[in-house]
Amino acid sequence: MKQILVVDDSGVQRKIIIQIIRQAGFNNEILEAGNGEEAIQVLGSHFKTVGLILCDWHMPEMNGIEFIEGVAKVPAVANIPVVMVTTAGTEEKLKQAYSVHPNLKGYIVKPFTSDQLKVVIAPFV
Amino acid sequence: MPQLKLVLPNVQEQAMIAAVKSIVATTCQERFSQEPVLKRNHIKWNEKYRMLARAKDKGFAEGALVSWIGLFLAERQITQNQPCGAIILYADEYYMRKLMSAAGLSGEDVLKQGAVADFCSELCNMITGQFINRVVSEGYQEIFMTSPDTQINEIPEGVKFNSDYAEYIEFGFFLWGKNVFSIDLTLSAIFKNE
Numbered sequence A: 001m002k003q004i005l006v007v008d009d010s011g012v013q014r015k016i017i018i019q020i021i022r023q024a025g026f027n028n029e030i031l032e033a034g035n036g037e038e039a040i041q042v043l044g045s046h047f048k049t050v051g052l053i054l055c056d057w058h059m060p061e062m063n064g065i066e067f068i069e070g071v072a073k074v075p076a077v078a079n080i081p082v083v084m085v086t087t088a089g090t091e092e093k094l095k096q097a098y099s100v101h102p103n104l105k106g107y108i109v110k111p112f113t114s115d116q117l118k119v120v121i122a123p124f125v
Numbered sequence B: 001m002p003q004l005k006l007v008l009p010n011v012q013e014q015a016m017i018a019a020v021k022s023i024v025a026t027t028c029q030e031r032f033s034q035e036p037v038l039k040r041n042h043i044k045w046n047e048k049y050r051m052l053a054r055a056k057d058k059g060f061a062e063g064a065l066v067s068w069i070g071l072f073l074a075e076r077q078i079t080q081n082q083p084c085g086a087i088i089l090y091a092d093e094y095y096m097r098k099l100m101s102a103a104g105l106s107g108e109d110v111l112k113q114g115a116v117a118d119f120c121s122e123l124c125n126m127i128t129g130q131f132i133n134r135v136v137s138e139g140y141q142e143i144f145m146t147s148p149d150t151q152i153n154e155i156p157e158g159v160k161f162n163s164d165y166a167e168y169i170e171f172g173f174f175l176w177g178k179n180v181f182s183i184d185l186t187l188s189a190i191f192k193n194e
Helices: A011-023 A036-046 A064-073 A091-100 A114-124 B009-028 B075-079 B093-102 B115-136
Strands: A003-007 A030-033 A050-055 A082-086 A106-109 B002-005 B037-042 B045-047 B065-072 B085-091 B149-152 B167-175 B178-187 B190-193
Touching: A003 A011, A003 A036, A011 A030, A011 A114, A011 B115, A030 A036, A036 A050, A036 A064, A050 A064, A050 A114, A064 A082, A064 A091, A082 A114, A091 A106, A106 A114, B009 B093, B009 B115, B009 B167, B009 B178, B065 B075, B065 B115, B085 B093, B085 B115, B093 B115, B093 B178, B115 B149, B115 B178
Parallel strands: A003 A030, A003 A050, A050 A082, A082 A106
Antiparallel strands: B002 B190, B037 B167, B065 B085, B065 B149, B085 B178, B167 B178
């Protein structure tokens, strides 16, 4: 069973996301990172087993858009499905996200309901 | 043609109230016990372009949390530290923990050191993001934001804000019959496509 990487600078938000994943009945192992740099470290050692990345936008050090832009350029991880989970919900932000990672699989704007998250991630877990 | 305009006060007010209501309802499954209380105030400066942000001025007890996020007209202004506005959230610690429980968090998630400050930061982050989404959907230009910063009681150095705009809107939000958190919003003129 593939792992899910949750990237968000808020530990509380990561807990809420993980709780929804568990309540939805998905038992995948979850990996966590607090920003893009940490996520790169995690992916470096788990790139063969991560099957989904849930990524926030606004984070210190390296933000989510810089991270997914980097992911899209590295063949070994470029095909891992990525879903943005962020407060940035304007049309311009959506366009920017899809332009840096054309294979983006979903875009969830906070606040989200558990059903919204479940529907978007279900095909990948 | 794009014109430099102040975001109309009623647009700011409606965007903020709708943002907060949707977040509290979706994340915490709670409804406000009364309509928010709004006030227009003159900015008190700590020093030039640094707005005072003290929880005791809002009536909160010692130990209250203060989170803030800077608003910017362009991404480059974030690195230049030239905000065009700010959103400051003042929150009672006890009621923040109650809101965390309402969001489904329990035990150590609520009690451990730093968890309530993290929740307050995330609340401020979601409110700011939703506020921006709603203002931009009214035809105003994109607004950029920083990550939140949270302190206890006050932001000691004040909140930097590069504008001569002298007013801010104060919103008081009530849950369980109490003023659980307040928000100060200040935003200078931005472009609108008309």
